[in-house]
Amino acid sequence: MTPSIDELxxxxxxxxxxxxxxxxxxxxxxxxxxxxEALADKYRKRLAQExxxxxxxxxxxxxxxxxxxxIAVHDHQNCLDCL
Numbered sequence: 910m911t912p913s914i915d916e917l918x919x920x921x922x923x924x925x926x927x928x929x930x931x932x933x934x935x936x937x938x939x940x941x942x943x944x945x946e947a948l949a950d951k952y953r954k955r956l957a958q959e960x961x962x963x964x965x966x967x968x969x970x971x972x973x974x975x976x977x978x979x980i981a982v983h984d985h986q987n988c989l990d991c992l
Contacts, residue, residue, distance in 0.1 A: 912920070921929060956962045961969070 921932065924932065953962065956964070964972075
């Protein structure tokens with residue numbers, strides 16, 4: 910049986926400050942990992958939908974570099990238009 914949120918909170922409050930901080934750091938790390946894994950899964954699904962799931966890393970990075978270049982040129986032109 911899983912402890913309730915209130916029970917977990919009581920257990921955490923009973924810990925010393927250093928252990929609480931270590932626990933919070935671990936929770937933050939796990940949340941980051943879960944978020945990163947969710948983002949990676951979402952990106953893999955997008956690549957599969959676009960038929961690019963088997964695209965080589967080199968080709969993918971080249972495509973991303975081209976996208977960044979296009980954005981940079983566009984942003985640079987917009988900055989010049991503001992002058």
